[in-house]
Amino acid sequence: MPRLHGHHAARRAQGNRQQLRRRIALEAARLISEHGLRDYHRAKLRAAERLGIRDDQALPHNDEIESALREHQRLFFGNSQIEALQARRLAAREAMRFLQRFEPRLVGAVLEGTADQHSAVCLHLFSDTPGEVEQFLSEHGIRYELRERRLRMDRERNLTIEVLQFIADDIAFDLSVLPRDGLRQAPLDRVRPRAMQRASLGALEALLRAHPAAPM
Template identity: 50%
Template sequence: MAYKSRSSPARQRAKPNSPAADELRRRIATDAARIMAEEGVRDFQSAKRKAAARLGLPETRHLPGNNEVDSALQEHLRLFHGGSLIQSVRRLRELAAEAMRFLARFEPRLVGPVLSGTVTPASAIELHLTADTAEEIGFWLQEHSIPYELTDRRLRFGGDRQATFPAYRFTADDVPVELCIFDRLEAREAPLSPVDGKPMKRANLREVENLMSEAAGP
């Protein structure tokens, strides 16, 4: 007697734009958000693929968008880290402001999770700096005896343009700090956000200080 194998619900192939496909996207987004919040994964794509593999979905046709994962991450943090999240955001913004004062000559602007407030234990303070040459930043860090790692960041811009920028990484009070360096012409255009594909929100020191004042209340 022949038997037909039955695949599990997670492995069944769902049609695009069907209720089943929407449910798969939601499940992947929810698990990817948990992975980012609890396991120190910062990259959306890595978290989504890891979540899909755990759900038995080797195909990537139903991966959610980064904005869907970000929304799920905000909800996860609100539900499971509500009280500590407020304290974490405050501390990271205070450290960011301190770093921006230290780097004031390079016109620092805060971007990323610390600005948006969607922070996890793995979140870094991300700053965009402006300088004639990237070496200026390295000399400044060396002058102040700050050990760093030189790397680069690949960013997207409008018109499907991509560009690679020099970057520096170091640690301050056990928090990773990442500096992405733009020349004066490049600094005029904000890169696209990995979350929603729109120009990144960027805040100067005064705007960060205003955020902290508003959060502190009267």
């Protein structure tokens, strides 16, 4: 009987932990959706803290948070989230046409379908000439802020890149500038252990024609 009792106790502990993971994922989704928090790791740590949960094994995986985020958006935002997503996809299309010389690729929430009113249009641009994108924006009167970001290209290699950020028509834009050979290899996704999903202008236009504002 002691062995059977131990088995039931383990199953009960596992069930409790799954419930905690679910609670943390839902709270993280709320923080992301309602407060514009975009770092999934930071969101789940803050959610666990707010809920008073100190069990590291109860922290949900990023894909669990993304699933909870989609659920939260459907339940609480409905059409407003769809409208925000559509507006950003249309803005992405115009920006990609404007930046076509840099072979832009759409990435992130706008592509994946989880974008809301807090989301930026995130693009990867490609150039081997330092400052080329900066000069292009300046020539067209676009004022931007310059940042740096580290991308994980694979399990062993990180790449520090230049990021240009600005707001146009009340929509934020986030332009990551990668070397041209970055076209062949997408960085690792921040949510799932795989290459980041990216879309060319043609792919985005096909998405808009076939499934307006629908997730990829």
